[in-house]
Amino acid sequence: MLFRRLAGGAAAVTLVVLVTLSAGAGTAGASHDRYTTSSQPASLTPPNQPALDAAADDARAIAGDAFFSNAVVDDQANTVTVYLAHAPQAVIDQLTAAHASTYVIDNTAAFSEAMVLKLEDAIGGRIPAWAAAGVRIRSLRPTLDGHLEVGVDSNVADAASRLGAQYGRALRVVQDTEPTYLTAFRYNDTSPWNGGDFIYHLANGQWSDCSSGIPVHDASNGTHYMLTASHCFWDFGGVGTSVRNGYVRSDTNAVYSGSSTTLIGSVTKNSNLTAGSTTVDVALIRASTSTLDFVAAWNSQGYGIQIGRATNHIGDQVCQSGAFDGQICGGIVIRALNQTVCPTGESFCVKNLVRANNSTSGTVALGQGDSGGPVYSYSGSQLLARGMTDIGSGTVSCTSVPPGTSGRLCFHTLYFVDMAAIDSSWNVVPNS
């Protein structure tokens, strides 16, 4: 899972944040104490907190799974606010009897904590399935008033309607505005998959290394796909060829040890590359995909967020971020559009290509293994999809050399498949 926030559910993340904050506070306090003359260090835990925590635990025990919703400790006011889901008076009487001066009772929570957590488990186990259906869930969080808040980065009204129909009125669907953090690399990524991942197929000593492209979904039904080049896996049979995360080393023909080797899926659809054909050279692998593209070196974690697509014009500058060469930006200028190219050593031609290179001689634009990778431009710090890396010409020395890839070829001129042609040919749009 890419997003730590979702990895263990919202509760786990809250704990991580609290632990981090606590550790930070402790460190700061210790440091302060060392440089003061005070012989009585300030207490790092309010003295009344243990008693308040115990009272909160009592409230949970007294109200039980049926009515307990939440409890908030306030050491300044020396109170515990107990949120209940419409508990009967008998339960309230019991609570009052236990800690009369401590509890502040709020009996208006919509649902009990037990029910909300059960719902969180149910939805948390189906996040990839919902993503495949076009509802991209980014966070799950129980609220004090007894709801489960679902943060989505897709259409909120649509998500609320569809999730509500399935799980009922305990949900509150909101737009997720929290930043996300990649915790994986291109070679050991996890679902939902990003643009610029290393991908490969290996069978019987034969293999092919490529890159994942702009994350896309079907414009009609929302099905997510990983984009790559058809020529990557065509020689293994095309549709049905299994694709894994990582890469095969050229020197040993063995998978790079850092690779996750996770099965991403199989080629679901691809352009026909039989002899004499002219196509857009695209393959789609059905898999949950994110809205992110790696935008740093092959072994770095930087990423950018896709927000849409841009039309390619001659003179525009673009960036290429295939897995092997990492992001290459700055000065790669579009020189020609609507190009058809018949690559050396192939019996097919590729259409709808955009040709781009740097005006500085000898610079690298792409290399072997970058096929399928994302091409984009920036709008502020966010990304506009431009196309898919496909072909190179004008050989130059590689500047990026992942382990076991010496002898890999790099090129000065990039030919990428125009995003508009990919979208119209395969009825897909970039995730955003």
Add this chain to the structure above:
Amino acid sequence: MRFVALSALAALAGASVASASSSPVVGGSGIVVAYSAQDVRFCNGPMTLALTPGPPRCRDAIRVTGVDLSRLEDRVSRHGKTWGRAYLMGTFGNGILTVVRQAPPKPAVSSGPSLRKPPCATPRGGWPNGRSSASASRALDAYRARFPADVVSVAIFHPASGVSVTTIASTKPARTRAILTPPFRGRLCIVRSRYPAAVVRSAKASLTALLRRSSSPSGRYEMTGVGLTVSEQGQPRVLVEALVETSGLRRVVASRPAGLVEVVPWLRPVR
């Protein structure tokens, strides 16, 4: 196989490539692949970029003789094959490049227009900083949809760092200017297109058809790609990439309106 194609080319292209002794000397940087001592090839793309075992896919490229494999740059030997990069100069005939000089590869150079000076008078106070807005792009898209024959080419010129000027070659410059000037807010340059859109489309279509034939064993134009670009005056151009500029290809280009087609060969004549 490309070798067969080159043989056919040699037969068709007349004295210029009829024999090694009378062939022009050409040169270029690229990838040398020795599949065996007898089968050495020279290529420079365009090539697909899946990374696979063994040498790059250069099997049907130009055959070369006289290469010193020990002098290749970035040399690799695997699976009984050797490959690396070099600049080779030699005579080209009968489908074979006979090397007369070998050197380290020269840096790959950029081809394409330098889009520094928009072909319009600089406005008083200079071109405004920044680039055109998304709404300007949408206005252009809408204009093209409404008047599909007007806009023949669009290019973004960069007269200074951080300055973008959208340059449009239009067959109806007055109408284009009247409608698009407001949304572009001074970042627009309109020139009258030297060619109607239909002429450009037709030239590209016929050259693309030749490209497909060129990639077949009976091809004789040695083309590798066809696309659309612009000149430094913002005029539309059809770009043809080729291994060498053959006499057959020169004849095809000569049959098109002057200045419309630009040929970019990989192997160039050496004086």
